[in-house]
Amino acid sequence: MSTTKYFAPSVEYAAKILIYLSRYKSKQSTLTEISKNLDINKSACLRVLKTLEANNFVYYNSETKKYSLGTYISVLGKRVGENLDYLRIINQFLEEVCELTGLTAALVQRVSFDRVMFISQYQTQIQPRLSISVGNRFPLTEVSYGKWILANVSEEERNYHLREGLKKVTSYTRTNLQKYIDELSEIKRSNILVSRQEYTNNVTAISSALYDWKGQILGMIALVGVSSLIDEAEEQRLCTVLKEVTNRCNEHLIQLKIEAYEFPYESKITQ
Amino acid sequence: MSTTKYFAPSVEYAAKILIYLSRYKSKQSTLTEISKNLDINKSACLRVLKTLEANNFVYYNSETKKYSLGTYISVLGKRVGENLDYLRIINQFLEEVCELTGLTAALVQRVSFDRVMFISQYQTQIQPRLSISVGNRFPLTEVSYGKWILANVSEEERNYHLREGLKKVTSYTRTNLQKYIDELSEIKRSNILVSRQEYTNNVTAISSALYDWKGQILGMIALVGVSSLIDEAEEQRLCTVLKEVTNRCNEHLIQLKIEAYEFPYESKITQ
Incomplete structure (x- = not known):
């Protein structure tokens, strides 16, 4: 993919993060876990996560410091x-x-x-x-x-x-x-x-x-x-x-x- | 959002595009329609769409030139x-x-x-x-x-x-x-x-x-x-x-x- 000019790296990260959070074992993950397991630079990963969070695509709990899939994804899925x-x-x-x-x-x-x-x-x-x-x-x-x-x-x-x-x-x-x-x-x-x-x-x-x-x-x-x-x-x-x-x-x-x-x-x- | 440093513009575009394609009236849309209605530069919009397509987040029909939500979104929604x-x-x-x-x-x-x-x-x-x-x-x-x-x-x-x-x-x-x-x-x-x-x-x-x-x-x-x-x-x-x-x-x-x-x-x- 990285060889094609039609490619948005942070969208690729977003997709990989959503897929990662959809798996049972990683359904609740910290920034460190996500960035490490998906091999995404931590600050890029945080920018993607915060943007997904602002759209209810991921849910963040500041107490546990963990991200999960957000409610809007459920709505998109039904559609x-x-x-x-x-x-x-x-x-x-x-x-x-x-x-x-x-x-x-x-x-x-x-x-x-x-x-x-x-x-x-x-x-x-x-x-x-x-x-x-x-x-x-x-x-x-x-x-x-x-x-x-x-x-x-x-x-x-x-x-x-x-x-x-x-x-x-x-x-x-x-x-x-x-x-x-x-x-x-x-x-x-x-x-x-x-x-x-x-x-x-x-x-x-x-x-x-x-x-x-x-x-x-x-x-x-x-x-x-x-x-x-x-x-x-x-x-x-x-x-x-x-x-x-x-x-x-x-x-x-x-x-x-x-x-x-x-x-x-x-x-x-x-x- | 654009004022914060924790922000990935193309992920914001991706989210807006998925939300746009989830609406009944715009469930099947061309690149031109999407880029115009969401006010996204056409080449940026295409890069986002192609990356979403490669992840089955959107579906593209080259005959009708229209994009729809992709099957992977349905799976994420169930999760x-x-x-x-x-x-x-x-x-x-x-x-x-x-x-x-x-x-x-x-x-x-x-x-x-x-x-x-x-x-x-x-x-x-x-x-x-x-x-x-x-x-x-x-x-x-x-x-x-x-x-x-x-x-x-x-x-x-x-x-x-x-x-x-x-x-x-x-x-x-x-x-x-x-x-x-x-x-x-x-x-x-x-x-x-x-x-x-x-x-x-x-x-x-x-x-x-x-x-x-x-x-x-x-x-x-x-x-x-x-x-x-x-x-x-x-x-x-x-x-x-x-x-x-x-x-x-x-x-x-x-x-x-x-x-x-x-x-x-x-x-x-x-x-």
Whole structure:
């Protein structure tokens, strides 16, 4: 990013600080902690924090000397779902696929060069249901959804992400690189991915990709359920339903000429 | 703000842009519209927007050339309620007072020198229920909740806000300045305010103030209902319940040593 002329360093700091304060472990942090952990010069960090505070984007308690996310962020958050056409549309399809399958449905998006995140979810009342932590971020190679990103980037970038090989996350994680790369071609062709306990024990995640009108990947719709409750026939049904719903969702997104943000390879790896 | 040394201009622009994109009328805006309406130099505005876009804080559609709020803001918003202790606590009291009264309960906070905003709300299933638009902002003198702010600022600042007199918003709005000022003393003493159709036809708003441990006003809990359904006895009951719940909420906030943000008078009026 720092190589582009369209860049405001203190806005980048502001974004990083807000993201930092959104994490559970650092939800209440001092200036020193924030500036140290985000590697931001202390006086620049203070200027950014004070400006965010004056806009209710962060809350400061002078007794504890700690900053937290501020109330205005909560209000902005409520407005995204109303104002961002494509999120509103995807959320409708999440709701539909959740009702059709009885599983928790989620939207997963790439949020940085090497991470995907749960953006929103729908749950049924059917028990046992799995719940997803909206806002949780995962490295591309440590969650099944990351495969969709790697299936859609250049070979050069894919190799960069895979440069340290594959980590064994559960006893079911397959760490053979060539088989992983073969799977990327396969899922791109069929637009469906079933991941049984590969990254979380007892959890099956079935996902399908959303594309913008230029063919860029916009995100993934995921269904998550308890593996032992999903037999082969049910898995087949879930795949069919998810593919059909994702197809219709993609048609909507293309009509709206939605465009995905691309994470530039050249700039990000130098960070 | 620009007079203080703890200030990052481009972060202030970023905040203003996000707030601007959160409004219904300007939820999808071009660079030209944003830069013109917020009076930000176009190239500075573009740098801020591009940095926000790279963090998924705004979404850009190159086909329509329009910016909207981005998906990451939605995620941050969900985290505020979990991470900000005082909002979580107030929301619990909103839920309680909503259940006890059968009316919609809301948290109202001052969000800028001259505006208050609905921050969150709870609704019962009882019909007819009034719904509040979280994120809607009102000038201090055009909504009953603004009285709480004016009751708690210096006489100098109060006179500044009242310098153009009082606007007649409904046929019930009282515009006599001296009576208005007398009411400010009265509500501060009793910590309850009943406003019958004074700012919205057929709507009664009953509110009570939340204070931090230093005695600064932190916000207001408001109950809103249909005026014709609230007779004198019911109004009395609602006041008693709201005062009791607000008292307990204030005790919690004081124990937590919550601190309100003060909107500096000297800096804001020169904006």
